[in-house]
Amino acid sequence: MATTKKLERNEPMPPMTIDHDAIKKLASLLNETGLTEIEITEGDKSLRVSKSVNVSYAAAPAGYAPAAPALAAPSATVSAISADNHPGAVKSPMVGTVYLQSEPNAPKFVSKGARIKAGDTICIIEAMKVMNPIKAEKGGTVTDVLIDDAQPVEFGQVLVIIE
Secondary structure (H helix, E strand, O other), X not given: OOOOOOOOOOOOOOOOOOOHHHHHXXXXXXXXXXXXXXXXXXXXXXXXXXXXXXXXXXXXOOOOOOOOOOOEXXXXXXXXXXXXXXXXXXXXXOOEEEEOEOXXXXXXXXXXXXXXXXXXXXXXXXXXXXXXXXXXXXXXXEEEEOOOOOEEEOXXXXXXXXX
């Protein structure tokens, strides 16, 4: 017959064991897949790794507040500029489906090499049956379009780069 030990109020909790290798593997998986959060559960144990993403909330719908990350993934120092840390990166303010034109057969909002100005629509993200126009915060030349039409996008995913 199995017995269960009940902890008394003054009795200290047993120390939590942390699997550092599992955290490193999950953090690496986040970077490889472009996800911002991943969680695994095994029995009564759960491990969540998430990374924070710096995004301007100016284009987010009213009342939108992202959840705070439970455990930040270790950050690596990046010396070269990538799409994620590029100063001209326009990131998705929400999860949804991205559209590069207002309707089928219409011209695309932006394309590589196009000159745009602040306030121009870059794309539309459909979230919960609502079409949300994503506008450029600054003007310049579109140097890269990192999304395809009708593609699902994640919160914080880089959509285009403007220089």
